[in-house]
Amino acid sequence: SAMDVCLIQTLILFCSLICCFWADTPSNKSTPNIIIILMDDMGWGDLGVFGQPSKETPNLDSMAAQGMLFPNFYTANPLCSPSRASLLTGRLPVRNGFYTTNAHARNAYTPQEIVGGISRDEILLPQILKKKGYVNKIIGKWHLGHRAHHLPLEHGFDEWFGAPNCHFGPYNSSDRPNVPVYNNSQMVGRYYEEFGIDKKTGESNLTQIYLEEGLDFIFHQNMAQRPFFLYWAADATHAPVYASKRFLGKSQRGRYGDAVMELDYSVGQMLAWLRALGIDKDTFVFFTSDNGAAVMSGPKQSGSNGPFLCGKETTFEGGMREPAIAWWPGHIPAGTVSQQLGTVMDLFSTSLSVAGLSVPDDRLIDGLDLSPVLHNNTLINRPIFYYRGNEMMAVRVGPYKAHYWTWSNSWEEFNRGINFCPGQEVAGVTTHTQQEHTMQPLIFHLGRDPGEKYSISAVTKEYQDALSRITAVVEKHKKGLVPGVPQLNMCDMAVMNWAPPGCEKLGKCLKAPKSQPWKCDWPH
């Protein structure tokens, strides 16, 4: 049941006038609510506060002014599925299985023909939060596998409104079905069918639907006095980008900017809602993105990685550095900037800490508990690992980043016009063959050279000092690394979303072809 925008506005106004009188507002609840807002392919440079020239994200900029900004925050992988798997497990893809061994250093994700998905052996954030009575909801894109046993409600979520795969399409339903939209464990329609996306005009109401689902969920959990975890994973900034009518044509940046404006608006609405309900001081909110802007999609379908090199699919800063803001009035000091190196995996450990829970002790967790950073702006020394598939391409220690392998994409792809680094070319760095530098890594100082343009000469003392610090970190990491079973190796047309649960009621079941699995081809 969709509330319209005016109704939301009215409710917020109404609630801000009266809710505070009847809401129970303990400011030191032992089980604060947790909201993780995850953008899809949004780049570091897409927010005003991170230097987007159009400055069209007033709500996110306000969120930063009221919270803590993280200019050095990273994803665990420059592609959506493994990034999301890492966020929810607190572990690198090479550990949690969200990678491939079909070829060296290849990005893999969960298209409809993927056989695998998140393993039952992994422990997801909402599974642990349940111990303390949290009600867990995911809204939007799941992307950890679409076969029945991989879906969110099988992995700790209580509710779900959204889709298991990307909103690519439209498809003809014979070669390939349109991606289903689920309400909890039942399909309620498909993209391009019940849930329209006009690829020509870019119009779609999906973000509004996701926003309303979010506000509804918050409202009802608050009424029931239950702590909640909301994982709000809208996908309007992933190509094909879309926005609702109200936002189309409103940005100075074209359709991509329209989508950003609508998402910015949605974040503003959610924070206003928390305030109106009087639970802002009881709710830890974190905003970030799954990987860098997909600059290969061109200026109408992708965002900005600011001053950073390349974008999505690469282990350069443009592929891995993410916009990030933490917000929790009364707990996180307003208007602060943290230089802490953070990752999406820290959201696992930090959320558990916020809820008074511990991370699993039977496995290696890469995520860090950022609580000391959030509360006291302390700095914790920790490295960042940049993986592409099964290979550690680079590592950051302090301001130094060492590349052990460099690759943008293959000459074959590049010559077909697929460019992961448009307008950017650093000789010997943005290479089109997989270049090994393990004997003498390329080292950059990301403080004075955030764009990875000037590698430090290997004959300098600075290089030698940095390398010896980094080498120790890498050796420790490699020694402790037990790769997980790769879940993204096999594909099969038979496993696609032909007949998701609930299709019978809707008369939308399609017939699957015969199973013919093959080793997926991951070209980059």
Place this chain on the structure above:
Amino acid sequence: SAMDVCLIQTLILFCSLICCFWADTPSNKSTPNIIIILMDDMGWGDLGVFGQPSKETPNLDSMAAQGMLFPNFYTANPLCSPSRASLLTGRLPVRNGFYTTNAHARNAYTPQEIVGGISRDEILLPQILKKKGYVNKIIGKWHLGHRAHHLPLEHGFDEWFGAPNCHFGPYNSSDRPNVPVYNNSQMVGRYYEEFGIDKKTGESNLTQIYLEEGLDFIFHQNMAQRPFFLYWAADATHAPVYASKRFLGKSQRGRYGDAVMELDYSVGQMLAWLRALGIDKDTFVFFTSDNGAAVMSGPKQSGSNGPFLCGKETTFEGGMREPAIAWWPGHIPAGTVSQQLGTVMDLFSTSLSVAGLSVPDDRLIDGLDLSPVLHNNTLINRPIFYYRGNEMMAVRVGPYKAHYWTWSNSWEEFNRGINFCPGQEVAGVTTHTQQEHTMQPLIFHLGRDPGEKYSISAVTKEYQDALSRITAVVEKHKKGLVPGVPQLNMCDMAVMNWAPPGCEKLGKCLKAPKSQPWKCDWPH
């Protein structure tokens, strides 16, 4: 007489406690003070508020939060001298004579061997401000010619502390003298002699001296109840970059960042001083830079142009887009962002308007009066012209920028390792020959493509519509253009700073060689 930092702090504290009781604070003075803070080679991306990842400019970020931010502000030329000539005359270099015709589309400036300088036929901002009793001071770099008749006190300034040329050096005093530092019309020493710059450690007290000069000037004019114009043109971010001991090694960005931190601190001190003296509401302050970051100088000696293409010397956005903040409590609404296209020449017209004065009516003025923008955040439709020497290389109308000529630098320079676009390469755009596109300009949409990476296909309606709008603007501009007499064509070793006024008293006069003028060679 140098006050030290602690004394300044104490004075500010002291004054903030008591000055307000005895200071006369009319909030609608008819002759508000004017301060133009001009940075040297600082890039758009060097401020936290414009997305610098290190976020080390808290004072400038606060200035933006208390004032108006201009993400679309431009210089008139991607090199220091012509940019400064334009700021003070309100006219494009091709009109005010600060350009060369020695070769096509060459940047020219005022090295020590330049014969020319600012023409007596030009009317400078301080000359007009005098009509209303303003006391005018320049602190720092002049760069409009160093021969006696070109110096600041000959062109409307009442006071000067600083140098006529760049702080290159040290020189041996036989081939080339060290650049003099003036106090008003007399040399008081030379760089690398009385005014030290340690090129090895990067230590110099110059910014502190310039800050103290500024605070002193403000204090004394305020005591005397005289309206003042302060043009504060520090040069610590121009290579060789420098900082005082207190700031060296403090930045995450290396020595360049140290210089930025000291300048940011200085801006903060000046604004605090205005507040402490109770004249913040009577003082219009504008912060900007003379051209884009000099990225050819490498990561230790240059800054960031954020998401923009190339840097200083070029007419790409990285060479011409500048950080810009207007500040005037009680007059300019706090925390606003203006999408107005502005230029340094607007500071001429706007300052005159602020002082209740008119621009000269006997010549074409390129500067716009931004008062309606500052007070009401209105938008005025106006083009931006991108000149390199005698050639209009590009023009911006609305979000569209058309390149009529493209050039980074020559193959010869490029092959010697001089790179104006390190790490960036856009095929057919960052060209190493002067490429003419006048028959079919390259057009970019700077909203969705601020990095000028994706030129719009000439067969699209979007291209045709943009071109027809731009063509009308260009035709009008070219029709009305009467180029000024070029002042930067001739060079002569005899005109260098051998014996500046005051050298006798200091015993620092050097003997000039015989005059042998030649046509200066401007390689880029």
